[in-house]
Amino acid sequence: EIVLTQSPGTLSLSPGERATLSCRASQSVSSNFLAWYQQKPGQAPRLLIYGASFRATGIPDRFSGSGSGTDFTLTIGRLEPEDFAVYHCQHYGTSLTFGQGTRLEIQ
């Protein structure tokens, strides 16, 4: 089973700034089967990115995903107030595992 480690645990930024979130896998992720989800308090997760870099339907283009192998990144180009939430990465395909999450909070 692939273990995903997200960093940082908490990221404090201001609206308008750029956010960079990391997800590192314990072994190489085949076919870039890596997804990112956003979760706001009391809500279900929402799919943002799949295949490491493909935006899901309706996701603004300020969200972008990159990476391959064991190192993946979610970048939010210019933070909007509604972007402050918890972000989870997920490996899918041969196994289904989630990282522990990164909390993006307003500074």
Place this chain on the structure above:
Amino acid sequence: VQLVESGGGVAQPGTSLTLSCAASGFTFRSFAFHWVRQAPGKGLEWLAVISYDGGEKNYRDSVRGRFTISRDNSENTLYLQMNTLRPEDTAMYFCARDFRAYGVGPFDYWGQGILVTVSS
């Protein structure tokens, strides 16, 4: 697309509970489904998957043998039967739709979740 969970609540350790997930707004029988849980203040934990026709199922090791995933394509409903509940099963439980007919992920739609509390 709408997924609505029900059947949660407070259960005593060692007892059983069955969660339901009613689906609407799409062709239910064309997609695989998953159950995922989130303990208070913790991350997401995948539990189980069922293929589009119910022919293939898989579970995480910690619930295999205690939890059973099933579906009724005539009723557009997904189920999770949970037996021999433990306090560590206390969590918000989400149903989630897979991208595809076979459950390899990712999960493109999620229900709002239902709370299960296991306590004496």
